């Protein structure tokens with residue numbers, strides 16, 4: 001893993017821990033990390049929820065694709081993706097071409113506990129409940145599994161444990 005030539009993409013549902021685990025991977029591997037949501041916020045000068053509210057979801061999804069194209073010019077970085085990014089075929093193809101894809105999973109109950117106080121996940125606005133999370137997860141699940149090179153269940157595990165499992169899978 002020291003001479004990582006490809007990128008590592010972290011994918012999975014909101015609250016699966018992509019951003020948290022990406023930070024832990026960066027800390028352990030000393031490899032730079034790109035946080036897609038944070039980079040979009042920086043580019044747009046607006047919070048994610050404001051982008052959705054003022055410019056719409058399609059605008060946000062286009063911004064994700066544009067950012068991903070720029071990021072996949074690079075090599076050897078950890079990319080923490082937004083949970084919906086891989087749903088676009090073009091984005092999934094870019095990820096497949098440019099690195100290894102790690103899917104983090106968690107049950108709807110775990111996800112709910114992790115995101116219930118979040119105010120910046122507009123997809124869950126007005127729908128912050130386990131049933132809605134389960135329904136949306138079901139819609140996304142096949143795509144997540146189809147593109148993943150490695151799948152790590154995160155329920156009841158610390159970021160350190162999850163990171164260890166990811167690194168073991170690539171060792």
Ligand SMILES: Nc1ncnc2c1ncn2[C@@H]1O[C@H](COP(=O)(O)OP(=O)(O)O)[C@@H](O)[C@H]1O
Nearest residue numbers: 013014015016017018019020114154157158159
């Ligand atoms: N393995 C974990 N165990 C407990 N809490 C976690 C874990 N991973 C992430 N969290 C918490 O869940 C919330 C969402 O995590 P985050 O990394 O932002 O997820 P994502 O980027 O996949 O949406 C944060 O409050 C984070 O601290």
Ligand SMILES: O=C(O)C1=C[C@@H](OP(=O)(O)O)[C@@H](O)[C@H](O)C1
Nearest residue numbers: 013014015082083084121122123
């Ligand atoms: O799943 C989604 O559609 C989204 C996930 C979010 O990122 P996280 O998965 O890091 O919460 C963020 O990109 C946006 O709110 C949309």
Ligand SMILES: [Mg+2]
Nearest residue numbers: 018019037080
């Ligand atoms: Mg995140």
